Amino acid sequence: MYRYDEFDREFVAARVAQFRDQVARRVSGELSEDNFKPLRLHNGVYLQLHAYMLRVAVPYGTLNSSQMRMLAHIARKYDRDYGHFTTRQNIQFNWPKLADIPDILEDLASVEMHAIQTSGNCIRNVTADHFAGASADEVADPRPYAEILRQWSTIHPEFLFLPRKFKIAVIGSPSDRAAMQFHDIGLEVRKNDQGELGLRVFVGGGLGRTPMIGKLIRDWLPEEDMLSYCEAILRVYNLYGRRDNKYKARIKILVHETGLEELKEDVEVEFERIRDGVLKLPDEDVAAITEYFAPPQFDQIPERSDSIEHAKLDNRSFARWVGQNVSEHSQSGYGIVTVALKGTGEAPGDATSAQMDVLADLGERYSHDELRVSHEQNVILPHVRLSDLKAVYDALLEAGMASPNAGLITDIIACPGLDYCALATARSIPVAQELSQRFADLDRQNDIGELKLKISGCINACGHHHVGHIGILGVDRRGEELYQVTLGGSGDEQAAVGEIIGRGFAADEITNAVETIVDTYLSRRLSDDETFLDAYRRLGPQPFKDALYPAKEAA
Amino acid sequence: MSTLFVDGAVHEDRWVSVDGEQPVPEGEDVIVSLAVFEAQSHALVTRNAGRLGVYLEAGDQIEAIADHLDHIVLVALDFPSFADGRAFSKARLLRDRYQFEGQIRATGDIRIDQVSHMRRSGFDAFQVSHQPTIDSLIEDKDSGLDLFYQPAVGDSAERIAGKNWARRAL
Amino acid sequence: MTTLKTPIAFTANNLLDGEAVWLGRNGAWVKSVASANVFSTEDERKIAFEAAARADQENLVVEPYEIEVAFESGQVTPLKFRERIRATGPTMRLDLGKQAEQSAAVEIAAAAA
Numbered sequence: 113m114y115r116y117d118e119f120d121r122e123f124v125a126a127r128v129a130q131f132r133d134q135v136a137r138r139v140s141g142e143l144s145e146d147n148f149k150p151l152r153l154h155n156g157v158y159l160q161l162h163a164y165m166l167r168v169a170v171p172y173g174t175l176n177s178s179q180m181r182m183l184a185h186i187a188r189k190y191d192r193d194y195g196h197f198t199t200r201q202n203i204q205f206n207w208p209k210l211a212d213i214p215d216i217l218e219d220l221a222s223v224e225m226h227a228i229q230t231s232g233n234c235i236r237n238v239t240a241d242h243f244a245g246a247s248a249d250e251v252a253d254p255r256p257y258a259e260i261l262r263q264w265s266t267i268h269p270e271f272l273f274l275p276r277k278f279k280i281a282v283i284g285s286p287s288d289r290a291a292m293q294f295h296d297i298g299l300e301v302r303k304n305d306q307g308e309l310g311l312r313v314f315v316g317g318g319l320g321r322t323p324m325i326g327k328l329i330r331d332w333l334p335e336e337d338m339l340s341y342c343e344a345i346l347r348v349y350n351l352y353g354r355r356d357n358k359y360k361a362r363i364k365i366l367v368h369e370t371g372l373e374e375l376k377e378d379v380e381v382e383f384e385r386i387r388d389g390v391l392k393l394p395d396e397d398v399a400a401i402t403e404y405f406a407p408p409q410f411d412q413i414p415e416r417s418d419s420i421e422h423a424k425l426d427n428r429s430f431a432r433w434v435g436q437n438v439s440e441h442s443q444s445g446y447g448i449v450t451v452a453l454k455g456t457g458e459a460p461g462d463a464t465s466a467q468m469d470v471l472a473d474l475g476e477r478y479s480h481d482e483l484r485v486s487h488e489q490n491v492i493l494p495h496v497r498l499s500d501l502k503a504v505y506d507a508l509l510e511a512g513m514a515s516p517n518a519g520l521i522t523d524i525i526a527c528p529g530l531d532y533c534a535l536a537t538a539r540s541i542p543v544a545q546e547l548s549q550r551f552a553d554l555d556r557q558n559d560i561g562e563l564k565l566k567i568s569g570c571i572n573a574c575g576h577h578h579v580g581h582i583g584i585l586g587v588d589r590r591g592e593e594l595y596q597v598t599l600g601g602s603g604d605e606q607a608a609v610g611e612i613i614g615r616g617f618a619a620d621e622i623t624n625a626v627e628t629i630v631d632t633y634l635s636r637r638l639s640d641d642e643t644f645l646d647a648y649r650r651l652g653p654q655p656f657k658d659a660l661y662p663a664k665e666a667a
Numbered sequence: 668m669s670t671l672f673v674d675g676a677v678h679e680d681r682w683v684s685v686d687g688e689q690p691v692p693e694g695e696d697v698i699v700s701l702a703v704f705e706a707q708s709h710a711l712v713t714r715n716a717g718r719l720g721v722y723l724e725a726g727d728q729i730e731a732i733a734d735h736l737d738h739i740v741l742v743a744l745d746f747p748s749f750a751d752g753r754a755f756s757k758a759r760l761l762r763d764r765y766q767f768e769g770q771i772r773a774t775g776d777i778r779i780d781q782v783s784h785m786r787r788s789g790f791d792a793f794q795v796s797h798q799p800t801i802d803s804l805i806e807d808k809d810s811g812l813d814l815f816y817q818p819a820v821g822d823s824a825e826r827i828a829g830k831n832w833a834r835r836a837l
Numbered sequence: 838m839t840t841l842k843t844p845i846a847f848t849a850n851n852l853l854d855g856e857a858v859w860l861g862r863n864g865a866w867v868k869s870v871a872s873a874n875v876f877s878t879e880d881e882r883k884i885a886f887e888a889a890a891r892a893d894q895e896n897l898v899v900e901p902y903e904i905e906v907a908f909e910s911g912q913v914t915p916l917k918f919r920e921r922i923r924a925t926g927p928t929m930r931l932d933l934g935k936q937a938e939q940s941a942a943v944e945i946a947a948a949a950a
Contacts, residue, residue, distance in 0.1 A: 119814060119827050122814055123812065123814045126812045126814060127812065133810070138896070141895070141896045145900060147778055150750060159850055159855055159899060159900075161857065161919070161922060161923045162855075162857055162923065162926060162935075163850075163856060192933055208855075210852065260832070263816045263832065264832050266816045267784075267812070267816065269783070269784035269815075270755040270759055270784070271755075272752060273750055273752025273781075274752060339832060350752060350753060350755065350756040351728070351753060351760075355725075355751060385764060386763070390818040390832075391817075391832060393831065397829055397831050400829045459929065530922060531927035539928060539929075541927075588918075591916075
C-alpha cells in the first residue's frame with residue numbers, strides 16, 4: 113500500500129499546524145463561526161446534535177494494522193470508545209472536543225492518516241473497490257489512480273469552494289463494488305486491445321434528493337490524461353454549476369440541465385487545451401505510485417485447504433461464515449474475508465476500540481498487514497490464506513464480529529440518522545436494529561439470499577437507500593417519523609435507482625412492511641436461484657404493492 | 668473602507684469604478700462593470716487616455732471580455748461570499764487560456780485563509796475589507812502552506828521528483 | 838404584552854466541547870434542559886434572543902436558536918423529537934449522552950430548585 117514520502121509527511125504536518133492555528137483563532141474569537149465553519153469542514157469537523165464529529169479519511173478504503181490501531185486509540189483516548197465506519201470509506205468519531213481535534217489530527221498524521229477534505233464543498237475522499245488488488249475478476253488495481261487523484265485533489269487551490277461536494281470513485285474490474293456510477297466522477301480502469309491501461313469516465317452520478325446514474329462521458333481515456341481530464345471536468349463544473357440552490361448544485365444537475373453533449377464539448381475543449389500540459393502523467397510516475405500497491409509475496413499453496421474443509425464439516429457455523437463472508441481471491445489458496453460489522457441488533461458500521469484492535473491484529477497476522485473498509489460499512493481482510501480461515505473466524509467470533517451475513521438482508525447499510533446527525537429527519541439505526549432482529553434467523557436469511565437493504569434518515573441519502581434492493585428513507589411528517597420504501601435499486605454495474613412503492617410507513621410498521629415485501633418475493637420467485645432483484649425486475653412493483661396495500665387495492 | 672494589496676504590498680487605489688449610468692471619466696484609469704463595458708466597448712477600447720479595467724461579478728463569464736483582453740489591463744473578479752469559488756477558475760482561465768498578463772484583482776468577501784489559494788489561481792491584487800485579513804496581509808502572513816499537490820499559475824515552485832503534479836515553494 | 842402561542846427556550850452547542858446547552862434561568866448556559874429558562878412572552882423572547890446572540894458573539898456557544906417547549910409542573914420538554922434527542926442522547930445508546938449522566942443532571946436540577 114501507499115506509504116508517505118517526505119513530501120506527504122511534511123504536508124500533513126503543516127496542515128495539522130495550520131488547523132491548530134485556526135482552532136486557536138476560533139477559540140480566541142478572531143474567527144467567527146461563519147469564517148471558521150468552512151475551514152473546519154475542510155478538515156472533517158462537523159457540529160452535530162450532541163457534539164462535534166470528526167470524519168477521518170481511509171483513502172480508497174485501504175489501511176494497515178498500525179493505522180487501525182490508531183483509530184482504536186483515538187476512540188479510547190478522545191472519544192467514547194467506538195467509531196462508525198461510513199459509506200464513503202471514512203470513519204467518524206461522534207464525541208470529540210474541539211480543543212482535542214488538533215491533537216487527534218497529529219496522532220493520525222503519525223500513522224499517515226488525515227481528515228482533509230472529508231467534508232465541505234470540495235473534492236472528497238476518493239473511494240475505490242474494497243476488493244482492489246485481491247479480487248479474482250480484477251483488470252487492474254484502481255488504487256494507484258485513486259492515490260494520484262487523492263494527491264492532486266488535496267488542497268487544490270481552485271476547487272476548494274465548489275458549488276457543492278464532489279465525489280470520485282475508481283474501480284478496476286467489471287463488477288462494480290464501489291457504486292461507481294453514483295459518483296460525480298466514476299472511473300473504471302480498463303485495458304485496451306494493445307494491453308494499455310486507460311479509463312472509462314462517467315460523470316454526473318449521485319444519490320441525494322435527485323438520484324442519477326452517471327453518464328458515460330468518455331469510453332477511453334489514456335491513463336496519462338487522467339488528471340487533465342478530471343481538472344477539465346472540475347473547471348467546467350466550478351464555472352457553470354448552479355449556486356442558487358444547494359439542492360441543485362451537484363454536477364449531476366448541471367449534466368441534466370445542460371445536456372451531456374454540450375457539457376462534454378465544454379469539457380473536451382478545456383481538456384484538449386491542457387492535456388499536453390503540466391498535468392500529463394509521466395509513465396515513470398504512474399509506475400512509481402503503482403509500485404506501492406504491488407501485491408504482497410503470496411505463497412504457492414494449494415487451491416483447497418483440507419483442514420478447512422474438515423473444519424467446515426465439523427462446524428456448521430464456520431461453514432456458513434466461509435460460504436457467505438469469504439470471496440474468491442485472485443491468488444490460489446487465498447480468500448478475501450468480509451468482517452460484517454452487522455451483528456444482530458447492532459448499529460451498522462460501529463466498532464469498539466477493542467474490536468478495532470482485534471481487526472488490526474488479524475490484519476497483521478493473517479492478511480499481509482492490510483485491511484479495507486467497504487462502502488457497505490464492513491471491514492475486509494483482503495489476503496487471507498484459506499488454511500488460516502478457522503483461526504480468523506475463531507478470533508472474530510470471540511470479538512463479536514463473526515456475523516455470517518455479508519450480502520444478506522441483515523448486512524444493512526444505515527446512516528447515523530436522527531440519533532446523531534444534525535441534518536437527519538428520522539432515525540435510521542433503530543430501524544436497522546429492529547430489522548436485523550426480525551431477520552436474525554440465519555436459515556431464513558440464507559433462504560432469502562442476496563438482498564441489499566439500505567436506510568437513510570433524510571433525503572441526502574447517506575444510507576444509499578436509492579440503490580438498495582429495498583431502500584428505506586426516513587422523513588418527518590408533522591413531527592412523526594415516516595419511512596418511505598423504494599424497491600429495485602442497485603449500486604452495482606447494473607445500476608438502477610429504486611422506485612417509490614407507495615405511501616410511507618410509521619416507525620412501528622416499517623419492519624412488518626419489509627417482511628411483507630420479502631414474503632412476497634419468496635412466494636413469487638421462480639426458484640431459489642432467482643434473487644430478489646431479479647424477481648423484482650421480472651415482476652415489477654405491482655405484486656409488492658398489492659401485498660403492502662391490500663385495502664386500497666380492494667377499494 | 669477597504670485596503671488594496673498589489674504584489675503583497677499596500678497600494679493606493681487610483682482606479683475609478685464606473686457602474687450604471689455615470690459617464691466614463693476622460694483620462695482616468697477606470698474599472699467598468701461588464702454592463703458598462705458591453706454598452707460602450709468600442710469607445711472604451713479606443714480611448715486615448717486612461718487605462719481600462721473590467722469588473723466581473725461572480726455570474727459573469729470571462730468569454731464576455733475575452734476578445735478585448737488586448738485592451739484591458741486589469742480584471743477585477745468578485746467573491747460575493749467566502750463560499751463562492753467561481754472566480755478561482757476565472758483567474759485560472761485568464762492566465763492559462765488567455766495568457767492575460769495584467770492585474771487580476773480579487774474583490775468582495777476575502778479572508779486570509781483563501782489568499783494563498785487565490786495567488787496560486789492567478790490573482791496578484793486583493794481589495795480587502797475584513798480587518799483581520801488586512802492585518803495579516805500587512806504582516807505578510809497568508810496562512811497558506813509551502814507545499815502543493817498540484818501545479819499552479821505561473822509556477823516557479825520546485826517540482827517534486829516522482830510526482831510530476833506536486834510542487835514545493837522556492 | 839404578547840403571549841407566545843407556545844413557550845420557547847434557547848439552545849446551542851458549547852464552542853469548546855460541542856455539548857448541547859440551553860440558556861438557563863440565571864442567564865448562564867446549562868447542560869440540562871431541565872434547567873432551561875422558558876420564555877412565554879414576546880418581550881421575554883426578545884431579551885433572551887439578545888442574550889443568546891451575545892453568547893454567540895462572545896464565542897461561548899455556537900449558532901443559538903429557539904425551540905418550542907412544553908412547560909408543565911416545572912418540567913421542560915422540547916416539542917420536537919430532534920430536540921428531545923439532543924436533550925437526552927442517542928435513543929439506541931442509553932449509555933451515551935446526557936441520559937447517561939442523568940443522575941448528575943437530577944442533582945443539578947435539585948440544586949437549582
